[in-house]
Amino acid sequence: MxxxxxxxxxxxxxxCRQRRSLARHAGASRFAYNWGLERERAALEARRAGDSTVPLPSAMSQHREWNSWKKGPDGVPWWPEVSKCVPQEAFRDLERGMRAFWESRAGKRPGPQVHFPRFKKKGRSRxxxxxxxxxxxxxxxxxxxxxxxxxxxxxxxxxxxxxxxxxxxxxxxxxxxxxxxxxxxxxxxxxxEIPTSNLASDTIGVDLGVLALATLSNGTIVPGPKALRQGLRRLRRLSRAHSRKRRGSRNRARAARRLARHQARIAAIRRDHLHKLTTQLAKTHGWIVVEDLNVRGLLGNRRLARSLADSGFGEFRRQLAYKSQWYGSHLVVADRWFPSSKTCSRCATVKLELQLSERRYHCSNCGLDMDRDLNAAINLAGWAHPAVTASAAETLTACGADRKTGPRPAGGCESGTGIAPEPTGSIGGPQTPDAFVTV
Ligand SMILES: [Zn+2]
Incomplete structure (x- = not known):
């Protein structure tokens, strides 16, 4: 256990009474956060001006200072009405935000650059x-x-x-x-109960898609929820209706409420769908290999960005990370430079260029013709287990004419042993062994 x-x-x-109380607490949380941020900035300002004796506030020191300040002449009359944990937790959030900022600046934090904490505005922040x-x-x-x-x-x-x-x-x-x-x-x-292994020892590659929600290396295509597509159509309609209403009018306020309610509903559908997929993946596969998408880079393209954001790639990774632990499977994140889409999953030839509009992968070297996302998923599975690539491409190839004659990738042949895959650096494997990440 x-x-x-x-x-x-x-x-x-x-x-009604509780609704008011909830709103008041949210307001207090925002107020305390901004109050703490102001002091944080003042301390930094003083140090920048040369006074190195000024300490940078911590969540604990902020909370102490808040407790004496709130009752004083400049304080806030509403403090007895909100739980005292609310400011305390807001200061903790601020402290975490500051720490993330410093670590990011020092290059000690993976992922995109973390910006300096910003003031929270009513109506704009959650x-x-x-x-x-x-x-x-x-x-x-x-x-x-x-x-x-x-x-x-x-x-x-x-x-x-x-x-x-x-x-x-x-x-x-x-x-x-x-x-x-x-x-x-x-x-x-x-x-x-955390099993050391969920008995499944196979490796599955998952390609999160633009059209389908996900394509698995075993040939399964997980479609995006239909309710979501229909929901998005309605969202566009509601959003148009909202922008047509006169500013400040009662009709506009009503349209805004309708729009917000619908957005919340879509988010719920998406979350639900992702949960089902990640649970199923983590329960039934020993090793799950996903791409390390540089999401921010891809978000440059607006239409692709919408679909990607809709399929919730970041959320997908987050859920897989903890569920793989719960169910005793392993999450492997392929190196971000691994060309899973451009590589032929049968002969490992790498294309120089592959347009996003090309929905099928056609290899000019060995003649493989396969769904683009499936090809990528097989490559991902093979990235962890080089032998998977060869066998999967064999069984899933649509045209089986040159099955036996096509060149095979060299490399270890230990698929399905449940042993940690050794990055052999062979075809389809990672370029550098240290790029191999198990989350
Ligand atoms: Zn090929």
């Missing part, structure tokens, strides 16, 4: 706050400090039983608003 962190998310049905302390989940309600007992839209009986049994512990609650609905995400520590 191991302890894993997990979030349980429920939609809330607050009454309404949310975090509570700690006495949080109780009931069958159809949740009790939160200060806010009270709020009805849930769903039944939480299953979790209540586990909390009472002691195998799940609630540590915090994050409240957030999407359009006109409030949600609670309970951070929990749960006991979970």
């Amino acid at each position: 191991a302890m894993v962190r997990q979030a349980l998310r429920f939609a809330l049905q607050p009454n 309404d949310s706050f975090r509570l700690t302390g006495a949080i109780h989940l009931h069958r159809r309600a949740v009790t939160l400090p200060r806010v009270g007992t709020v009805h849930l839209s769903e039944d939480a009986t299953r979790w209540v039983a586990r909390i009472e049994g002691g195998s799940v512990r609630v540590t915090a609650a994050t409240l957030s608003r999407e359009a006109d609905r409030w949600f609670v995400a309970l951070a929990v520590e749960a006991e979970r």
